[in-house]
Amino acid sequence: MITKCLFPAAGYGTRFLPATKAMPKEMLPILTKPLIQYGVEEAAEAGCSIMATITGRGKRAITDHFDISYELEHQIKDTSKEDMLKEIRKLIATCTFTYTRQNEMKGLGDAIYKGKSLVGESDPFAVILADDLCVNTKGDGVLTQMVKLYKKYKCSIVAIMEVPKKDVHKYGVISGREIEKNIFMVDDMVEKPDNDKAPSNLAIIGRYILTPDIFDIIKDTKPGKNGEIQITDALLTLAKKGMVIGYKYEGKRFDCGSVDGYVEATNYFYNLSK
Numbered sequence: 635m636i637t638k639c640l641f642p643a644a645g646y647g648t649r650f651l652p653a654t655k656a657m658p659k660e661m662l663p664i665l666t667k668p669l670i671q672y673g674v675e676e677a678a679e680a681g682c683s684i685m686a687t688i689t690g691r692g693k694r695a696i697t698d699h700f701d702i703s704y705e706l707e708h709q710i711k712d713t714s715k716e717d718m719l720k721e722i723r724k725l726i727a728t729c730t731f732t733y734t735r736q737n738e739m740k741g742l743g744d745a746i747y748k749g750k751s752l753v754g755e756s757d758p759f760a761v762i763l764a765d766d767l768c769v770n771t772k773g774d775g776v777l778t779q780m781v782k783l784y785k786k787y788k789c790s791i792v793a794i795m796e797v798p799k800k801d802v803h804k805y806g807v808i809s810g811r812e813i814e815k816n817i818f819m820v821d822d823m824v825e826k827p828d829n830d831k832a833p834s835n836l837a838i839i840g841r842y843i844l845t846p847d848i849f850d851i852i853k854d855t856k857p858g859k860n861g862e863i864q865i866t867d868a869l870l871t872l873a874k875k876g877m878v879i880g881y882k883y884e885g886k887r888f889d890c891g892s893v894d895g896y897v898e899a900t901n902y903f904y905n906l907s908k
């Protein structure tokens with residue numbers, strides 16, 4: 635039912651300079667795999683086959699990564715290295731990759747709006763922010779859990795986690811009524827509130843399922859926090875009609891948009907691989 639996943643990936647990744655001067659932050663590797671590939675694998679596991687990326691200038695490496703490299707294939711043919719391309723080859727063979735550019739950095743809401751031409755307006759779709767790396771070693775990936783939830787509730791869903799009060803200003807924050815264990819009917823959401831003004835400590839992480847009516851709402855959403863068009867503000871319009879669910883997912887999430895989270899993820903995956 636949900637076959638398309640949007641990957642907003644136009645940001646500059648300034649926290650990783652100089653590494654991200656000429657390389658997209660989404661291509662930073664955790665061990666040997668770029669961040670965006672973890673996201674695409676999570677989306678594929680959830681049943682998506684159309685991977686739609688919002689890119690920007692200087693992001694061509696992403697497009698090349700999800701394409702065949704004939705020279706490289708030729709070089710490593712019949713060597714043990716071929717194995718290292720197994721996962722990416724499978725993705726290339728089974729998914730369609732589409733791209734459009736966000737020409738100006740006008741916020742996550744605007745980036746998602748740019749994705750309208752890629753995902754269309756007739757079906758719900760998923761959104762993955764690749765620098766939020768999610769892993770669940772005990773069962774379904776986070777997006778798969780959300781797709782299952784969508785089948786029951788048929789409305790927009792945001793993944794949430796509890797964060798310490800002192801960190802709420804880094805996130806979109808929701809408040810709501812717990813209608814089932816770990817499932818909240820959202821009644822308020824605020825983008826990066828001051829720590830003492832946040833409606834709760836339930837923070838949105840980079841996994842969304844959005845119904846296509848969001849596009850018309852984004853169009854009418856005024857710039858909010860930091861002068862950017864925020865998806866959190868657009869979703870609030872839906873939440874007021876009782877049409878957004880917050881889901882406390884099972885699994886771990888690493889904030890790979892920060893150096894600390896990136897190192898933590900690297901150590902975690904290294905230990906997992908031993």
Ligand code: G1P
Nearest residue numbers: 742766804805806838839840866
């Ligand atoms: C974005 C969203 C924010 C969300 C966060 C999760 O912010 O705007 O609501 O909590 O992703 O990572 P960013 O981290 O891109 O500033």
